[in-house]
Amino acid sequence: MQYAPSASLSKYIKHYLLFNVPSNDQRKYRHFSNGHQGLVFILKNGELTLLNSRTKLPETFVLGQLSKSQEFQIKGTVSVLIVLFQPSGFYELTSIPGSKYINSFEDSRLIFGNEILKLKERLQLCSDSSIMINYLDSYFTEKAKGRQHSMTPSLENAVGIINNEKGRLSVNELCAKTGITERKIQRLFFEQIGISPKKFIGNIRLHSFLRQLRNEGDFSSLTKLSLDAGYYDQAHLIREFQKIVGIAPTEYLKTSRLAVNLFEV
Known part of the structure; x- marks a missing residue:
């Protein structure tokens, strides 16, 4: 299910995406580029593993631009929440060049610090998606206040x-x-x-x-x-x-x- 960010954040965030993996079987998925970077939260107790490297992904990570499709395995009952940035939204909010994380799944803590784990904990406790969106909007509204770059x-x-x-x-x-x-x-x-x-x-x-x-x-x-x-x-x-x-x-x-x-x- 897609959810729109607040109007003031729409310049940086395209939408929020929340979906559930339907069973606790081990399933394989392929992800391909859409021209956007994203911030991913793995909610509940499942896990994602990259198949090409057998690397277990962090509980929250930044998904960089992809030059090739990536395959991974989802194990357990998983809810996935994705913040899909506008094309330059990640750069504007973090001042990090968009090309830094090509084909990367970077631990969000290395970019946003431990505060991102506190946000994940709040999201994980939410029983209503509207509360989730409010938490996300509040977090990124604060981030936008301190931004140092704008899209040329x-x-x-x-x-x-x-x-x-x-x-x-x-x-x-x-x-x-x-x-x-x-x-x-x-x-x-x-x-x-x-x-x-x-x-x-x-x-x-x-x-x-x-x-x-x-x-x-x-x-x-x-x-x-x-x-x-x-x-x-x-x-x-x-x-x-x-x-x-x-x-x-x-x-x-x-x-x-x-x-x-x-x-x-």
């Missing part, structure tokens, strides 16, 4: 253009629309968002396609959906989809999903 206006304009175009443009076209050199736009994206403008554009285009696919659910129109989403043809879509998600679009729709970019394997 030229980058904010670039991100707005990409979202309005739903990722249907190239980096060269973006530079032409914004009047920013490619070198500068690369630097701004890496510093404040954590990935290249090309990857960010690709993520926005892919997730725009996923919305269309979920709404239509008609594989007979996959070629049309590909073109509408800004891909050259169906082959281009499938190639880019598999590169980010790891499976074909037709396979993706058959999966059991906890979130758009989190599905059981």
Whole structure:
């Protein structure tokens, strides 16, 4: 279930996401990029383990930008609460470059200190999601008061253009629309968002396609959906989809999903 942050925080936080893993079996999931960083709280007594390294994840961690999908195992009965930041929200609230934690699951205590564990304890005791949201809003409102960085206006304009175009443009076209050199736009994206403008554009285009696919659910129109989403043809879509998600679009729709970019394997 998605929950909106307070209006004053919407510049930094896209939404809060709360979901339960339906059983205490050991299940494997794949997570792929959506162009945002997140702060994750593992509630209840379950645990998450990265499959590629067999590393048990901390009870609360910062999920950095992903250049490749990640697979992990969930063991036990778990509730997961995710704070999904706006593209530069993590940078603005922490002053940490977005590129620092690429493909990383960093213990939140190393970034926010022990206060983040106190917040987790409060969240874990909540019996009502609205109380959870109030705790989160209060915590991040205080964080926002002490912020030292803001999203560069030229980058904010670039991100707005990409979202309005739903990722249907190239980096060269973006530079032409914004009047920013490619070198500068690369630097701004890496510093404040954590990935290249090309990857960010690709993520926005892919997730725009996923919305269309979920709404239509008609594989007979996959070629049309590909073109509408800004891909050259169906082959281009499938190639880019598999590169980010790891499976074909037709396979993706058959999966059991906890979130758009989190599905059981």
